[in-house]
Structure formats: C-alpha cells, structure tokens
Amino acid sequence: MSITKGPVLRDGTPLSDLVDLEMREVKLRTLSDQEIYEIEQEKVFGKVWLLLGHDTEIPNPGDFVQRHMGDDSVIVARSRDGKVHVSLNVCPHRGMKVTTHESGNTQVHTCIYHGWAFKPNGEFLGSPVAEQCMHGSLRGKDELGLKQARVALYGGLIWATWNHDGPSFEEFLGDSKWYYDMLYTRTNKGLEVAGPPQRFIVRGNWKTAGEQSAADGFHTLTLHRWLGEVGNYKADSGKTQGSELTEEMYGAEVSSPHGHALRCINLARKIKKLTGKDASDLSVEEKLRALPPPGMTPDMVEQLAENLSPEQMQVMSWMPPQVGGMFPNVIFEFLYIPQSDGTVVGSLALHTYVPKGPDKLEFTNWIFVEKDTPPRLREQMIQQSVRLLGTSGMVEADDSDTWPHMTLASKGLQASKQSMKYQAIYETGAPEGWPGPGIINEGFTKDDPQWHWWKYWYELMMADD
Amino acid sequence: MTETTKPEAHMGNSVGIGSEIYNKVLQHYYTEALLLDNLRLQEWGASLATDLKYTVPVRQTRTVQDIEASYIRSVQHMDDDYASIMGRIMRLSGKSAWSENPPSRTRRFVSNVQVFETDKPDEYASINYLLLTRNRFDDDFFDLIPSQRNDLLRAVEGGFQLVRREVLIDQAVLGTPNLSIFL
Numbered sequence: 001m002s003i004t005k006g007p008v009l010r011d012g013t014p015l016s017d018l019v020d021l022e023m024r025e026v027k028l029r030t031l032s033d034q035e036i037y038e039i040e041q042e043k044v045f046g047k048v049w050l051l052l053g054h055d056t057e058i059p060n061p062g063d064f065v066q067r068h069m070g071d072d073s074v075i076v077a078r079s080r081d082g083k084v085h086v087s088l089n090v091c092p093h094r095g096m097k098v099t100t101h102e103s104g105n106t107q108v109h110t111c112i113y114h115g116w117a118f119k120p121n122g123e124f125l126g127s128p129v130a131e132q133c134m135h136g137s138l139r140g141k142d143e144l145g146l147k148q149a150r151v152a153l154y155g156g157l158i159w160a161t162w163n164h165d166g167p168s169f170e171e172f173l174g175d176s177k178w179y180y181d182m183l184y185t186r187t188n189k190g191l192e193v194a195g196p197p198q199r200f201i202v203r204g205n206w207k208t209a210g211e212q213s214a215a216d217g218f219h220t221l222t223l224h225r226w227l228g229e230v231g232n233y234k235a236d237s238g239k240t241q242g243s244e245l246t247e248e249m250y251g252a253e254v255s256s257p258h259g260h261a262l263r264c265i266n267l268a269r270k271i272k273k274l275t276g277k278d279a280s281d282l283s284v285e286e287k288l289r290a291l292p293p294p295g296m297t298p299d300m301v302e303q304l305a306e307n308l309s310p311e312q313m314q315v316m317s318w319m320p321p322q323v324g325g326m327f328p329n330v331i332f333e334f335l336y337i338p339q340s341d342g343t344v345v346g347s348l349a350l351h352t353y354v355p356k357g358p359d360k361l362e363f364t365n366w367i368f369v370e371k372d373t374p375p376r377l378r379e380q381m382i383q384q385s386v387r388l389l390g391t392s393g394m395v396e397a398d399d400s401d402t403w404p405h406m407t408l409a410s411k412g413l414q415a416s417k418q419s420m421k422y423q424a425i426y427e428t429g430a431p432e433g434w435p436g437p438g439i440i441n442e443g444f445t446k447d448d449p450q451w452h453w454w455k456y457w458y459e460l461m462m463a464d465d
Numbered sequence: 466m467t468e469t470t471k472p473e474a475h476m477g478n479s480v481g482i483g484s485e486i487y488n489k490v491l492q493h494y495y496t497e498a499l500l501l502d503n504l505r506l507q508e509w510g511a512s513l514a515t516d517l518k519y520t521v522p523v524r525q526t527r528t529v530q531d532i533e534a535s536y537i538r539s540v541q542h543m544d545d546d547y548a549s550i551m552g553r554i555m556r557l558s559g560k561s562a563w564s565e566n567p568p569s570r571t572r573r574f575v576s577n578v579q580v581f582e583t584d585k586p587d588e589y590a591s592i593n594y595l596l597l598t599r600n601r602f603d604d605d606f607f608d609l610i611p612s613q614r615n616d617l618l619r620a621v622e623g624g625f626q627l628v629r630r631e632v633l634i635d636q637a638v639l640g641t642p643n644l645s646i647f648l
Contacts, residue, residue, distance in 0.1 A: 102525045102637065103534075195539030198523055200639035226561040230552075362638060367540050383544050387552075391542040392521070394556055397564035397643040401601075404642070 006462035009035050019458045024451050025419035028410035031205040036461075037358040043460050044328055045070030047163045049172045051330045051352050052076050054366065055084060055156045056192035062105040062120060065196075068354050068362075069160060074149065075099050075109065076158055077120035084153060086160040087122035087146035093135070098146065103196065109146075122146035155184025156191060157350075172327075175438035176260040179321050182312055183334050186293065187303045189371035191348070194382045198365040198390045204403025205410075206329055206361040207457070209353040211420075212399070213325035214261040214453035217249055217445025218424070223398050231394065232338050244338075251319045252431055253449050255439040259327030259456035261449030264319040267291060270336060270344060279318070284310075287317035294334050294346020295370045295381060311435035319431075324449070327456060329353040337384060345377070347385040359407055363400075365390040422447040422454065473579060476590055480580035490580045490591060490618060493625045498573035501647055506554045509647070514619055514626040517547040521632045521648065536633065542644055543632070550647075557645070564645040570600045571646055583617070588628065591616040595632070595648060599641055608641035610634060612648060 007015045015036070018027040030036055052067040053076055064077035066089060073089040075098065091098050096113040108125065109118045115128040116135070124144040127134040135144055149160040152169035159169055170177060184191065202209070212219070220227070227233040228245035235244050247269055254262040267287070268279040275282065275290045282290065289298040293316060304313050323333050333349045348368040353361045367385045369378045388395045409415045426441035426448050434440055441448055473479070480486045493512075500509040521543035527535040545553070556562050577594040592615055599608040617629035632648040 101527050101531075104527065104531065193540075196523060196525060196537050198540065198542055199637065200642060202642040223563060226556050226559055229561055230555050230559050363642075382540065383549075386541060386544040387549055391639065392545075392644040394553065394562075397645040398562070400642040401564055 007039050009033070015039075015461055019454065020419070021455070021458075023419075024422040024425070024447070026422075026454050027417060027419050028406070029416040031208060031407050031410035032358050032416070034358055037205075037355070039461060040355070041070045043463060044457065045355065047161070047166060047460060047463075048328060049152065049159045049161045049169050050328075051326065051350070052086065052158045052160055053197075054191070054193045054368075055153060055158055056371075057103075057196065058084065060105065062107050064099065064106070064109075064120060065103045066099055066101070069149065069162065070355060073097060074160070075120075075122075075146070076160075077109075079120040080107070083121070084151055084158055085121040086149040086151050086158070087118070088149070089146070091116055092124070092144045092146070093127075116144075118146050122148050154180075157184060172258060173260065174256060174258055175436075176254060176256045176258070176262065176326075178312065178436050178438070179254055179262045179264070179315075180260075180326070180332075181308060182293075182316050182321060183332060186307055186316075187296065187300060187370055187372065188306060191295075191368045192371045194367040194369055194378070194385075198363075200363050200391055201356065202361050202363050202400050202403055203359060204361055204400075204407045205358055206353045206355040208403035208406045209331075209361055209363070209399070210325065210327075210329045211450050211453050212403075213329075213331035213351075213353075214259060214327070215253065215263045215324040215445075215449050217253070217263055219402075220248065221245055223402065224395055226398070227395065232388075249445045250443065251445075252434065252440055252442045253426075253445060254321070254324070254436075255441070255449040255452040256327075257439075257452065257456065259453040260325065261453060262321035262324035263445065263449075264315065265322045266319050267317070267336070270338070273338075273342065274344070284314050284317045288313065291336065291344060293320060294336055295348050295368070295373050295377075296346075297374060297377065300370070300372060315434075315436055325453070327453060329355070333389060335388075337388065345380050345384055347381055347388060349385055349389050351390075361403070363390075422451040473581065473592060476579075476581040476592070477584075478582040480582060480589065486589065487578075487580050490589060490625065491578055493618065494575045494578060494591075494593065496624075497627075498575050502571050502573055504568055506557055506647075510551060510554045512624070512626055513547055513550060514628045515547045517545075517550065517627060517629070519543065519545040519550060519627075519630045521634060521644065524634060524637045526637045535637075542634070542639070543648075553647075562645070564643055567601070569646055572598045574598075587620045589618045589620070589625075591618060597646070597648060599646065610636075610639075610641055610648065614648070 018030055050069050057065050058078045061078055061080045064075050067074055067076050075087045075089045077085050089098050091111040093114055093116050096111050098109050098111045117125040122145045124141050149162055150164050152159045233245040251265040271279050271291050288301045292298055292301055325331050329352050331351045335347045336344045339345055350366045352364045356362055367382055424447040426446045428441050428443045430440035431442040520541050522541050523537035525535050557565055574596040579592045581590045583590050595612050595614050597610040613633045615631040618625040619628050
C-alpha cells in the first residue's frame with residue numbers, strides 16, 4: 001500500500017498530481033473542483049492572514065463593518081479602548097447571524113433571535129431575562145463570546161487570521177514587507193479609504209483573480225490593449241500603437257516564497273516626459289519631487305525620509321512597486337496614470353477576491369487616498385479610480401470575462417486535465433545596484449512571481465494540520 | 466398630510482401624465498433605450514449635455530432607521546462627466562473593449578416615469594424606473610439590474626438632452642460582473 005503525501009480527492013486523484021513543480025504547470029481542475037475548494041477553506045483561508053479592510057473605515061469606538069474570512073462572516077469592530085477586533089459573526093447560541101447590516105456603530109451587538117448581546121470585542125454580555133439564565137450553567141459566559149480572530153494592523157490595513165499559533169503578520173510578509181512599506185507606511189499620517197468598498201460578483205474561481213494579481217504583466221498588453229489604442233497609453237503620432245504600453249512591462253519583479261508579488265515599473269520615461277531630463281541626471285529627491293508617489297504632492301515628499309530608508313526611497317524614485325498581489329487574494333494598484341495634458345495623476349486601490357464557492361468570487365474594491373492628499377487631487381484620484389478600476393473600470397471590466405471563461409472551461413473533463421503554464425522564466429536576477437531584499441528579477445515581465453504564488457498555495461494545501 | 470396623489474410634491478410642479486411635455490419625455494426615454502439596446506452609442510452620446518453629471522452610488526445594507534446611509538456617494542460604481550462618457554463610447558466602439566465584445570444583449574424597460582418642472586423653464590426633473598436585463602455568451606440566466614433613475618433633462622431643438630442622471634441600483638453586492646453598459 002503506497003502512502004500518498006497530501007490530500008487525495010474523492011476520485012482517488014492525489015492533489016500532488018495536479019501541480020507539476022518541474023514543468024511549472026497547474027491543472028485546470030483546481031479552478032472548479034468543489035473538494036479542492038473545501039480543502040482551501042481549511043488549509044489556505046483557515047491558516048493565512050486575510051485582508052479585511054482599513055482602520056479608517058471604523059474610526060470611532062463602536063464603529064463596525066461586516067466582512068468575510070473565507071466563507072465565514074466576521075464583524076470588524078473598534079472597541080471603546082480603541083482596539084480593532086475581528087469576531088465570527090455567528091451567535092454561539094443557535095447559529096443566527098448576529099450583525100445583519102454591513103456597517104454602523106453600536107456598543108452592543110444584539111442577536112435578534114434570542115437577544116444574546118455581545119460587546120464590540122466579542123465578549124458575551126448576557127441574554128434577556130438574566131435571572132432565567134437562558135445560556136444555562138454547563139458553559140460559563142467566558143465560553144460563549146464570539147469566536148475571535150487574531151488581528152494585525154499594517155499601515156492601517158486590518159488583517160486577521162484564525163491561525164493563532166501560526167506565523168506573525170511580519171513573518172507572513174517576509175522580505176516583501178520592505179516593498180509594501182513604500183505603499184502603506186510611507187507618510188506620517190498615512191492612507192485613508194475614500195469611502196466604503198464597491199462590491200460585485202464575478203462568476204469565476206477566486207484563484208483566477210488571485211494568481212493574476214501575483215502578478216501577471218503580459219496580459220496588460222493584450223487584454224487591456226485599449227489603453228494603448230484609445231486610452232491613457234495611446235502612442236503619440238509617429239510611434240507604433242501599443243508602444244507606450246509595452247514600456248510599462250519593464251522593471252523589476254519581486255517574488256516571494258509566501259506568494260506575495262510586486263511589479264516594480266521603471267519611471268525613467270515618465271520622468272523624462274515631465275522634466276525633459278534623464279533619470280540618471282537627477283537625484284533621488286529631485287525625481288521624487290518631479291513625479292511624487294501616487295497620492296502624494298511634492299511638498300509631502302520630505303515625509304518619506306522620516307518613514308523609509310534611503311534605499312527604499314531610491315527604489316521609489318527608480319522602479320517603485322505599482323501593481324501586484326498579497327497572498328492569497330489581494331491586489332494592490334498604486335498607479336501613475338498619464339493625463340492628456342502631460343501630467344500624471346495617481347490612483348490607489350486594493351481589492352480582495354473573496355471566495356463564494358468554487359464558481360464565484362466577490363470583487364471588493366477599496367479606493368485610497370493619503371489623509372493629506374489635497375481636496376482637488378483627492379477628487380481627481382477617486383474619479384479616475386472609479387473610471388479605470390472596479391465596477392465600471394475601463395481597465396478592469398475586461399478582466400471580468402476571462403475569469404469566468406477559465407472557470408467554466410475547467411469543468412470540461414478534457415480541459416480539467418489541461419494545465420495553466422508559468423514557463424516564461426527569468427534568467428536575469430536583480431538589477432545592478434538594487435538595494436532591496438527578496439527574489440528579484442529585472443527586465444520584461446515574466447511568470448516567476450505567479451509561479452511562486454502557486455507554489456505557496458501548493459505548500460499550504462499539502463501541509464499536515 | 467402627504468397627498469397620496471402627489472407624494473413627490475417636493476420635486477416641484479408635476480407634469481401630468483398624458484400632457485404634451487410628459488409624452489415628449491416618455492418618447493425620449495423610449496428612444497434612448499432603443500439606441501442603447503441596439504448599440505447605437507454615438508447617437509446616444511449626441512443626446513447628452515456637455516455639462517452632464519452621471520453617477521451610480523454604491524448601496525449598503527443598513528438599518529431601516531439609517532436608510533439614507535444605505536446610499537454611498539463618497540465612492541460610487543460610476544462617476545462620470547460628458548468627457549468621460551465620450552471616452553467610454555470611444556473605447557466601446559473600438560476593437561478591444563473585451564468586456565463588451567461580444568456585446569451583452571440588453572433590454573432596458575423604462576417605466577414609472579414621473580416628470581416635474583424645475584426652477585428653470587427649459588429643464589425638467591424625472592424620477593423613473595429602469596429594469597435592465599443582460600445576457601452574454603451561452604448563459605441560461607439573465608443579470609437583472611433594477612434601479613430608480615433621478616434625471617434632469619433639458620429641452621433642446623428636437624428633443625431633450627440628459628444633464629444629470631443618478632442611478633440607484635437595488636443591490637448592495639452587484640450580481641452583474643461590471644458596469645460596462647450604460648444605465
């Protein structure tokens with residue numbers, strides 16, 4: 001009798017048959033199999049850190065929003081002492097949903113079914129007609145609070161995990177944190193949400209979106225080619241269509257053994273357009289002032305030195321992270337969008353792709369600004385983000401067909417045995433003088449970061465409890 | 466006491482159903498729906514005022530006491546002006562707008578049209594209902610997008626131009642994967 005490592009699906013297929021580590025291929029069956037989805041709820045969504053929102057969504061004590069960790073609804077609330085808590089939104093009594101609305105403010109979350117009441121930190125206050133002791137005496141009140149997730153705040157971003165004994169959030173990010181700091185912890189006051197997130201359903205498996213975020217560069221040229229034909233990257237006359245967009249493919253890509261990914265895109269051409277000078281003739285400070293990070297103004301640039309190292313600032317002025325993912329289901333977009341008048345306006349967005357069964361995901365889109373972004377720029381950034389990304393996004397709407405097609409295709413028996421391929425492999429390594437940590441490769445975008453995403457998914461799925 | 470026949474009295478004088486103006490507004494809406502359902506986007510674009518503001522708020526599930534907070538306008542699903550709508554039309558008319566190529570098959574059912582005078586003699590406000598059905602590829606189901614539209618129309622030679630549209634969709638989590646189509 002052979003001992004197969006890792007899960008074995010009901011039809012006898014070992015999960016290990018679905019991932020070919022040598023050829024860098026993953027079988028399409030992973031995109032629609034119900035059993036794989038169930039295993040993911042335990043081994044991925046039950047184990048890693050998940051992004052739930054931003055603390056500027058719940059600024060005051062008692063503020064709360066309702067979010068999801070995998071298939072579980074959670075209440076993300078700020079208690080009186082200012083701490084953020086994440087509680088399973090399921091009543092310990094009979095399983096009713098405790099908080100039925102998406103957002104609000106309350107010091108007591110009361111279940112409408114039998115009136116059990118909970119504090120924002122999940123503690124059980126009691127049930128009505130206290131002397132009748134509805135909760136009985138077999139379990140103490142301390143056992144009857146809302147199940148708590150472990151919480152970490154990073155740049156105001158609220159992360160949570162059910163894995164209380166697992167790696168810390170910093171360990172989860174690993175070397176990638178050095179790069180994410182340039183996005184989320186770059187200024188003194190930090191980021192804030194422009195409002196609540198957009199939410200809509202795409203009928204695709206969450207991994208079709210998750211793996212693309214981590215970080216598919218190539219598809220920009222073809223799926224998003226309208227950008228180069230009639231959109232913001234339309235070539236000036238005399239140049240070939242699409243050439244401006246092709247330039248966005250060059251930079252350095254960060255891969256991570258934990259599946260995080262960042263596409264650091266070269267700013268030299270944009271800087272040349274704005275200043276008339278070569279990037280090599282300008283200091284780090286001059287470049288950052290000429291083309292500040294998205295959402296920042298030139299006079300905010302001096303804050304970078306207070307929050308980041310000179311090496312991080314060097315990278316921000318040269319090839320800043322602009323798009324990429326955070327494992328398992330997050331995309332970040334910190335974009336420098338060319339305007340018709342030659343200027344650049346930033347757009348900052350984060351999405352999570354929340355699994356809703358193997359066939360569906362909820363696309364949750366938060367738009368960000370800096371707390372100090374001046375009002376006019378703030379308005380421009382929000383409008384631009386709504387027009388390019390998210391629900392009516394002219395860029396992202398084109399993604400919303402590919403994910404369902406892949407998911408539907410994977411239900412065909414022949415197709416389910418076909419594979420997704422990650423065979424565009426870097427041979428370059430880090431650019432000369434690159435000061436940052438991690439697995440770095442320079443040049444035209446390739447598949448390495450996405451392959452690392454799948455390798456970590458595989459590692460988690462194959463792990464023992 | 467609210468007059469049950471005039472619940473929207475706060476909007477201004479009602480333009481009576483069946484009146485000449487009302488009929489012209491209704492015709493405008495039917496023509497608009499026909500143009501959009503038949504992908505005649507440039508012609509629809511010609512019916513838009515250059516000072517157009519076109520928004521689709523986000524909805525949230527809130528308590529009944531807090532119903533106004535269920536309409537989110539800080540971040541919206543659509544936030545457009547004349548120039549950006551024209552940009553959308555240009556994109557959709559090109560060869561690479563994949564989200565609408567092949568195009569959705571849509572049907573716009575406009576109903577419950579009410580028209581009101583405003584303080585400008587050539588401008589009319591309208592509250593109307595839109596039910597949009599959407600189908601793509603081999604789907605054996607339809608995405609339904611029911612909404613209330615709060616419009617401002619300006620009478621011009623030959624008809625009306627859309628000056629303002631706010632579309633209040635009846636979902637917090639949209640069941641359709643994008644709004645690449647016009648409401």
